[in-house]
Amino acid sequence: LAKTTQPISMDSYEGQEVNITCSHNNIATNDYITWYQQFPSQGPRFIIQGYKTKVTNEVASLFIPADRKSSTLSLPRVSLSDTAVYYCLVGVPSYNTDKLIFGTGTRLQVFP
Amino acid sequence: DADVTQTPRNRITKTGKRIMLECSQTKGHDRMYWYRQDPGLGLRLIYYSFDVKDINKGEISDGYSVSRQAQAKFSLSLESAIPNQTALYFCATSDLQPGELFFGEGSRLTVL
Numbered sequence: 630l631a632k633t634t635q636p637i638s639m640d641s642y643e644g645q646e647v648n649i650t651c652s653h654n655n656i657a658t659n660d661y662i663t664w665y666q667q668f669p670s671q672g673p674r675f676i677i678q679g680y681k682t683k684v685t686n687e688v689a690s691l692f693i694p695a696d697r698k699s700s701t702l703s704l705p706r707v708s709l710s711d712t713a714v715y716y717c718l719v720g721v722p723s724y725n726t727d728k729l730i731f732g733t734g735t736r737l738q739v740f741p
Numbered sequence: 742d743a744d745v746t747q748t749p750r751n752r753i754t755k756t757g758k759r760i761m762l763e764c765s766q767t768k769g770h771d772r773m774y775w776y777r778q779d780p781g782l783g784l785r786l787i788y789y790s791f792d793v794k795d796i797n798k799g800e801i802s803d804g805y806s807v808s809r810q811a812q813a814k815f816s817l818s819l820e821s822a823i824p825n826q827t828a829l830y831f832c833a834t835s836d837l838q839p840g841e842l843f844f845g846e847g848s849r850l851t852v853l
Contacts, residue, residue, distance in 0.1 A: 663841070672745075672831045672844025673784070716783065721840070731776075731783035 633717045638736040647704045649735050651717030654698050662693060662700045665716045667734070673716060677702065704737075712739045744768045745845035747832050753851045760819040762848045764832030773815040774833040774842070775799075775807060784831060790815055822852040 634652040641647045653662070661680050665673035677684055679691040679700070690703040704711055716734040745766045754760055764773065771792045776784040786799030788807040796807060804826060808816045819826055832845040 665842070670829070670847060670849070672833070672847055673842070674844070675841045678841065729786070731785075733781070733783050 632730070633719055633732055635715075635717050635732065635735045637733065638738070640738050640740065641707050642740050643708055644706050647707050647711070647737060647739075649702045649704075649715055649717075649737070650699055651702070651719075652699045653717070653719045656697050656719050659721055660719050661721060662691065662697075663718045664689070664691065664702045665718065665731075667714045667716065673731070676715075707737075707739045709739050709741065711737060713737060743846065745832055745834055745843055747830075747845040747848045749848060750846065751849045753853065754822055755853050756821075756823055758822050758852075760822050760850065762817045762830055762832075762850070764815045764817070764845060765813050766815075766832075766834045766843075767813065768834050768836075768843060769812075770834035770836050770843070771812060772835045772840070773809070774835070775805075775815070775817045776831040776833060776844075777801065778829045778831065778847075787817065787830075819850075819852075822850075824852045826850065827852045 661678055663678040664676045666676050667673040677686055677689045677691045679693050681693050684691045692701040714734040714736050716731050718729050720729045748763045774789040775787040777787055778784045785801050787801055787805050788799050790796050790809045793809050793812055806818045830848045833842045835842050
């Protein structure tokens with residue numbers, strides 16, 4: 630079971646790039662790394678998922694080093710609307726879903 | 742319309758009452774989940790179902806039961822509600838591996 634460790638909170642300003650790192654030292658061979666975003670009183674929303682190297686979509690990039698023991702979610706040029714809690718999950722949803730742990734996430738606050 | 746719909750969105754009840762939270766989805770996914778979130782905490786898995794005939798306990802199933810009435814419907818019941826079951830409850834679905842979790846908008850339950 631891959632436990633994840635993230636910073637509890639981060640602050641940023643509009644227009645800056647934000648990098649949130651997640652540690653997962655005992656990630657398994659078949660595990661994927663998935664990041665979710667959650668706004669208050671809403672369900673988490675999928676941001677990005679990767680297995681190795683770099684993945685980029687329209688909202689974020691995910692950097693995964695060769696040893697896969699950590700990953701970094703990169704949000705380019707954040708805005709106030711990016712203020713939310715970000716969760717890093719490691720595992721294979723639908724296979725070992727009962728082992729997926731959301732944890733407390735990283736609370737990102739973006740200031741004007 | 743939302744792909745994953747939860748009803749009711751808000752409910753206040755009294756200790757000892759039986760409560761049912763319902764979830765329906767239009768994504769055609771076989772896999773469905775119920776999570777609970779307490780203030781400042783991450784999500785914890787209550788029950789999950791990989792198909793209509795498959796029901797599995799999650800991390801915190803005590804005091805809860807579920808029913809998978811059809812592929813599209815997954816209900817969570819509190820047979821005798823107690824105050825520490827006051828929380829925000831989320832239903833989610835997922836597709837095949839590696840899978841992305843799709844969440845409903847949540848049902849806020851208050852037990853007095």
